[in-house]
Amino acid sequence: MLLSLAVILxxxxxxxxAFTRTPDEPEVDRVDWKPAVAEARSGAGYPVLAPVExxxxxxxxxxxxAERGGRWVGQTQAAGNRLELGFVSGDDVYIAVNQSDEPDKAAYIASVTRSSATDGSAMVGDQTWQRRVSEDGRTRSLVRAVGGSTAIVVGDAGYTALESFARTLKAS
Structure with a gap:
């Protein structure tokens, strides 16, 4: 009887x-972000924000x-000259800087910030950024105009982390 029970158990x-163990974190590949910044700075037509380091x-x-009309994500076309840089912090938090000169600024902001709502403003250095928060409160963003474009710092982090990252961004 014990042998039969062992065969079943x-x-x-x-x-x-097999179905209840937690798998290891997937390894995410590093990318070289500087060539995308260089390409944007040579073709975008607006001051491109990017971290120095x-x-x-x-x-x-x-x-x-992607340049206006170029291939963006999937089979979509970029509505403007568009740059996206994403980083995972040492605390495993994703923070990105997005910038575009798309003509429909409201649609661009909604797509990047998960249809967020205004949540005040913040001074970062000598620049005023609009604070935004998604409906579920998970994603926060900082938004401001930069020389004919809209720049967005976005992440699943608090405003303090986003503001700290925004301080590292330099335009050129």
């Missing part, structure tokens, strides 16, 4: 273990630039 325990424990995970 061992596969059941293996199945339970990033902290050593940050990982650049997304860097893309």
């Amino acid at each position: 061992i596969p059941i325990l293996l199945i339970v273990w 990033i902290p050593a424990d940050w990982k650049p995970v997304k860097a893309r630039y």
Whole structure:
């Protein structure tokens, strides 16, 4: 009887273990973000914001630039000259800077900030940024106009972290 019970229980325990264990964190590849910034600065037609350097424990995970009408994500076309740089901080928080001169600024802001609502303003250095928060309160953003474009710092982080990142951005 014990042998029959073992024949039934061992596969059941293996199945339970396989479906209830927590998998390891997937490894996200680093990308070289500086070529996308250089391309944007040579073709965008507006002052491009980008960090001068990033902290050593940050990982650049997304860097893309598309000119107006060029291929953006999937089969979509960029409505303007558009740059996106994404980083994972040392605390495993994703923070990105997005910038575009798309004519429909409201649609651009809504798409990047998860249809957020205004949540006040913040002074970062000598620049005023509009604070925004998504409906579920998870995603916060900082938005401001930069020489004919709209710049957005966005992440699932508090405003303090976003403002700290925004201080590292330089236009050129």
